Amino acid sequence: MKTLGGIRNYDTYMDTQGIIHMDNTNTYGGNRGEFDFNFSGPLTFNPGDIVSFDVTVDADNPADVDPPYNPGKTTHVVIDRNLIDTWMPSANGVISNFVEYTLILNRALAQTNSGALTTNVSDSHGGLIPNRIVFATREDSGLDGSSVELTNFYSDVGSGGLSDTPVHYGIRGSRMPVYFVPFQVFTDGDNYDGVKVNFQFSVNGASATNHEFDRTYVNNLLGKTDGKIDTPAEMVTLLQSLIGTDWPDVIIEVTGPTEISLRSDKTVDRLSGRKTAIGFTGIFVSIEPLAEQNFLDIDIGSNPQKIGIYLGYMDVVLADAIGAGTKLGSIKTRIDMQTDFAHTLKDTLDKGIGRLVDADMDEASTRIKALQTQQQLAIQALQIANNNAEHVMQLFRQ
Secondary structure, eight states: OTTGGGTSSSOOEEOTTSOEEOOOOEEEEOBOOEEEEEOOOOEEOOTTOEEEEEEEEOOOOTTTSOSSOOOOEEEEEEEEHHHHHHHOTTSTTEEOSHHHHHHHHHHHHHHTTOSEEEEEEEOTTSOEEEEEEEEEEOSOSSOSOOEEEEEEEEESSOOTTOOOOOOEEOBOOSEEEEEOOOEEOOOBTTBTTOOOEEEEEEETTOOOEEEEEOHHHHHHHHTOSSOEEOSHHHHHHHHHHHHTTTOTTEEEEEEETTEEEEEEOTTTOOOOGGGOEEEEEEEEETTOSOOOSOGGGOOTTTOGGGHHHHHHHHHHHHHHHHHHHHHHHHHHHHHHHHHHHHHHHHHHHHHHHHHHHHHHHHHHHHHHHHHHHHHHHHHHHHHHHHHTHHHHHHHHHO
């Protein structure tokens, strides 16, 4: 089954500890509009000194949607000595480092309800990257776009690294590529319908819908008998049949020799940034996990370092054996029930046939007795006629 034609990113695999991993999520999400800058300071504010600028958030991205374009929300922001004394009373009007500048910028942006914020950035070890500040949209303006832009910057005390910027748009996450690889839905033992694949699908955080297909579904849909999906076009047909009814505004099409695109229709969906997402979750294949090595290859003496893998393999095999035993037990129970039913039915039929035979015999016996009675009466009538012939002749003469 592998990637299921691109529905999931990779096939199941066993790690060095013998644990089998299954990829059950394949989603894409958007990123908000933001830019970053490096702090340069310190900044010393005397009474009357200010830093001011205009910030515009959540303008529409012309690359993502069709016109008309919303220009976004613009707010004028001012930082002065009073703001610094309020939030850093012991600083004596001095912003000394990037953490303090981030704090003051956030307070200024919040008190004007600008819809923007600033944050610091952590490195791979969890520590803050020195002097780096991110300026971003909160995406709470109520607009569809996701962007941030700084204009009309002015300062009496230096920039601190901040200055006018072009508009920075967020990334629209309601589109994703599916990298197609041919695959086949096999039979599952005696189950001709075959292996069953389940998944959920959702766009932009809406409630996910459930979908499933198996070998029979694929064959009926594509007019095949082998359960194979051989081309990107066939994969598009399969996905459209599963998703199209619940998500009519999702466009699914072939975009390359081995690539398929799933995306929301931009004429209907104008959202951008973190408000957008698309993808598959809860991906489940009925026969997984599968043991990924041969039982006869287990050799603890020669490979003591693989004990973890062997134990993981045995866990999978044991689970499969228990599952198979459960199925056999269920089948045996059904067979016993059918056997009991057959015996009961046979006994009932025997009794019914016996009653029918008895009823037929009674009817035949009654009929025979009636015929015998008629025969005796006829014989007696003939005897009377023979013994008294003259009396009978006289009857006819009269």
